[in-house]
Amino acid sequence: MSERRVVVTGLGATTPLGGTIAETWEGILAGRSGAKPLPQEMLDRYEMPVHFACTIAQDPLEVLTKVQVRRMDPSAQYAVIASQAAMEDAGSPEVDPERLGVAIGTGIGGVWTLLDQWDNLREKGVRRVFPLAVPMLMPNTSSGNVSLLLGARAGAHTTVSACASGAESMGTAYDMIRDGRADVVVAGGTEAATHPICFAGFAQMQALSTRNDDPAGASRPYDTGRDGFVMGEGAAVMVLEEYEHAKARGARIYAEFASIGMSADAHHITAPEPEGAGASRAMRAAVERAGLTDSDIVHINAHATSTPVGDVAEANAIRRAFGSAADAMPVSATKSMTGHLLGAAGALEGLLTVLAVHHRTAPAAINIEDLDPQIDLDVIRGEHRTLPDGDIAALNNSFGFGGHNVALVVKSI
Amino acid sequence: MADQQEILSGLAEIVNEETGLDPAEVQMDKSFTDDLDIDSLSMMTIVVNAEEKFGVRIPDDEVKNLTTVGDAVTFIQSNQG
Numbered sequence: 424m425s426e427r428r429v430v431v432t433g434l435g436a437t438t439p440l441g442g443t444i445a446e447t448w449e450g451i452l453a454g455r456s457g458a459k460p461l462p463q464e465m466l467d468r469y470e471m472p473v474h475f476a477c478t479i480a481q482d483p484l485e486v487l488t489k490v491q492v493r494r495m496d497p498s499a500q501y502a503v504i505a506s507q508a509a510m511e512d513a514g515s516p517e518v519d520p521e522r523l524g525v526a527i528g529t530g531i532g533g534v535w536t537l538l539d540q541w542d543n544l545r546e547k548g549v550r551r552v553f554p555l556a557v558p559m560l561m562p563n564t565s566s567g568n569v570s571l572l573l574g575a576r577a578g579a580h581t582t583v584s585a586c587a588s589g590a591e592s593m594g595t596a597y598d599m600i601r602d603g604r605a606d607v608v609v610a611g612g613t614e615a616a617t618h619p620i621c622f623a624g625f626a627q628m629q630a631l632s633t634r635n636d637d638p639a640g641a642s643r644p645y646d647t648g649r650d651g652f653v654m655g656e657g658a659a660v661m662v663l664e665e666y667e668h669a670k671a672r673g674a675r676i677y678a679e680f681a682s683i684g685m686s687a688d689a690h691h692i693t694a695p696e697p698e699g700a701g702a703s704r705a706m707r708a709a710v711e712r713a714g715l716t717d718s719d720i721v722h723i724n725a726h727a728t729s730t731p732v733g734d735v736a737e738a739n740a741i742r743r744a745f746g747s748a749a750d751a752m753p754v755s756a757t758k759s760m761t762g763h764l765l766g767a768a769g770a771l772e773g774l775l776t777v778l779a780v781h782h783r784t785a786p787a788a789i790n791i792e793d794l795d796p797q798i799d800l801d802v803i804r805g806e807h808r809t810l811p812d813g814d815i816a817a818l819n820n821s822f823g824f825g826g827h828n829v830a831l832v833v834k835s836i
Numbered sequence: 837m838a839d840q841q842e843i844l845s846g847l848a849e850i851v852n853e854e855t856g857l858d859p860a861e862v863q864m865d866k867s868f869t870d871d872l873d874i875d876s877l878s879m880m881t882i883v884v885n886a887e888e889k890f891g892v893r894i895p896d897d898e899v900k901n902l903t904t905v906g907d908a909v910t911f912i913q914s915n916q917g
Binding site for chain 2: 488489490493550551553554555
């Protein structure tokens with residue numbers, strides 16, 4: 424039996440730039456920032472050092488019913504919105520439920536539910552704790568709800584690897600299809616961690632930008648003035664499908680999902696290994712598993728969160744992985760516009776990498792006024808970059824606290 | 837003190853908020869599980885919201901006796917403080 428190939432046939436998202444992946448891509452090409460002010464009441468009450476975030480552009484009630492909103496944590500609401508949209512975009516394929524799977528990652532899970540219900544317990548007592556508190560706060564609440572919604576019975580999985588979760592879930596989906604456990608898998612990531620505790624925790628780590636006088640300019644990966652990431656939220660999902668299955672139903676195919684490479688740093692719980700040994704192993708594994716050579720990779724969507732240390736470590740890792748071949752790999756830093764969607768980041772950037780290959784356009788970052796001389800990469804600024812004709816491939820990096828490194832490779836088809 | 841009609845319409849509102857069911861569907865002879873398809877988790881939420889709205893306490897042991905909407909209305913009406 425020949426090897427089963429995996430292709431991308433549907434995309435869906437709700438992000439800081441729009442309620443759909445189309446609006447998000449438009450926003451990226453227009454160089455828009457998704458940063459918005461945080462509620463004044465939150466800032467006053469907690470004396471928050473950070474006054475803005477890339478919160479989602481859409482009210483979930485535009486898509487979901489009031490009852491759905493009441494019975495799902497925001498992270499699951501976003502996942503359901505993105506998954507429905509991705510399946511519609513794929514042409515709402517008829518799939519044997521036992522051949523349809525789900526893999527949705529999250530970094531933090533149902534934190535709003537957990538803490539809202541803790542408030543209820545403390546202020547009003549046990550009778551006021553919502554009976555759905557547990558199924559709403561558990562990290563697999565999104566994959567469970569999406570499986571229920573789609574009637575997907577091949578398996579519903581939840582990858583949890585901090586900011587690499589969304590990318591790792593796509594690897595889970597890829598393996599499910601390659602191993603013959605499913606023909607179609609709805610895969611991605613979701614995050615709704617704009618609770619004050621998350622801002623407080625990240626701020627205490629000095630991980631967040633405090634450029635309060637210029638929110639739209641705060642996420643500036645690779646710029647010398649970068650001072651931390653900008654919190655984002657949302658969900659991004661792709662429909663991954665076995666190639667023959669997609670062909671047989673005449674599906675539109677965006678790109679081939681060619682491989683995933685993973686590694687762990689075992690270096691520090693939050694700091695990246697500065698020489699990038701672990702991250703470069705993930706990138707090399709992805710390229711080799713895809714059966715490609717370095718010259719096939721014409722674009723990288725970098726993790727590039729806008730933290731002083733992380734951006735340099737990734738740049739070093741890319742050089743370590745590809746040496747001088749990295750000169751011909753123009754790099755996009757899309758978090759400059761979307762902010763950092765944590766557990767959904769790898770998924771959203773996976774989708775943006777697919778679109779870059781599909782449209783042969785690698786998007787320019789915004790806010791890079793003074794490129795950090797430590798960044799020895801072809802960082803795309805100003806004009807978007809047109810990618811070459813013919814067979815091309817692109818790489819997407821995602822890294823997470825805990826030392827998780829995930830690299831995806833997407834190929835033109 | 838709410839009368840039977842007020843309790844019924846108040847309950848119908850609570851059910852609507854929890855399940856999305858049309859309040860007109862919530863009638864005295866309807867069974868919560870068999871007719872209205874309300875699961876035990878939703879029932880718990882409805883009970884707690886009804887306690888708050890009507891100022892009654894509905895003990896957990898009593899909830900299993902509330903088979904129909906009418907059972908709930910009667911219980912609330914006779915236990916209002």
